[in-house]
Amino acid sequence: MRLFDTHTHIQSSKFDGDRDAMLARAREAGLAGQLVLGWDVASSEQAIALAEAQTGVLAASGCHPHDARDMDEPSWERLTELARDPRVAVIGEIGLDFYRNLSPKETQLQVFSRQLDLAAEVAKPVAIHCREAEETLFPLVEAWSRRLDGRLADGRPLGVMHYFSGDIDLAERYVELGFAISIHTSVTYPNAQRLQEVARRLDLSTLVVETDSPYGPPQSHRGKRNEPAYVAEAVAKIAELRGEPAHQVAEATTENAERLFAIGAATSAAASMQAPRSV
Ligand SMILES: [Zn+2]
Structure with a gap:
């Protein structure tokens, strides 16, 4: 079974004691890849360092609304320099958070909009965080999507709605704008009916999965640290909700992530760029 965790923060100091063991557990669980997202400059640089050191690790650079x-x-x-860096696959984590409001709303709006522009300029997908800010965020993302005709220049989706928390109607509206919907490990919580409905009804071609490690552990590990290996529990729950085999959900969400992050494309482009041998 191949899995892809589309949202982790494994540069967090919460993994300083056992990062290698945690990565080994992720590989054992079947993780083909994971996207490590920055929340500020330093954590974005740490994400790049991890991507360079570890196979199957991709980096995102960005400033979190907090x-x-x-x-x-x-x-x-x-x-801006990091966004242009070829080692950076995604611009994120960016967005709005009017729940905790750790930064003033006006500042969050400016920083989010400027990073959307930056992503368009470097033609890379975005990973968007949205909490209690739907009414403000949707129109901004809608206008940005229209400007780009709903796709990146190379035809890829525009990005991913991380830790999606809206209802099925909103999920479908984001899909129409050119986004993948990321189902978080909290889909395993007994009271997660709204997210479960999204996971059950949305077309499989639009779904990806994530842990947001070290935050938001699945039901089996509540109150503890989350880690990428547990993304398997999100996949198992989605498969159960949809009445589909887990390996099918795992493969589809992995392929969706690889397409979004241009993983196969990067490999084949690198292969085709190799100069033919002279005889
Ligand atoms: Zn995050």
Whole structure:
């Protein structure tokens, strides 16, 4: 079974004690890949370092809405540089969070919009965080999607709605705008009916899965640290909800992630760029 965790923060100090063992458990669970997202400049640089050191690890660079208040001009210069870096696959994690409001709303809006523009400029997909901000975020993303004709220049989806928490109607509207919907390990919680309905009804071609490690462990590990190996539990729950074999859900969500992050494309482009041997 091949799995892909589309949202982790394994650069977090919560993994400093056992990062290698955790990565070994992820491989044992069948993880073909994971996307490690930054939340500020330093954590984005750490994500790149992990992607360089570990196979199957991709990096995203970006500023999380919680950290928007810390974005000064030197930080923008560095984030812009990182966005253009070929080792960065995705711009994220970006978005709006009006639940915790750790940064002022106005600042969050400016930082989010500027990063959407940056993603369009470098033609990379985005990973979007949205909490209690749907009414503000949707129109912004809609306008951005229209500007790009709903696709990246190379035909890929525009990005992923991370830790999706809306209902099925909203999920379908984001799919129409050119987004994949990420089902988080919290789909295993008994009270997660709304997310379970999204996981059951959405077309399999639009779904990806994530843990958001170290946050949000599945039901079996509540109150503890989450880790990428547990993405298997999200897949098992989705398979049960849909009445489909787990290996089928695993393969489809992995292929969706690989298409979104251009993994096969990067490999074949690199292969085709090899100069033919002279005889
Ligand atoms: Zn996150």
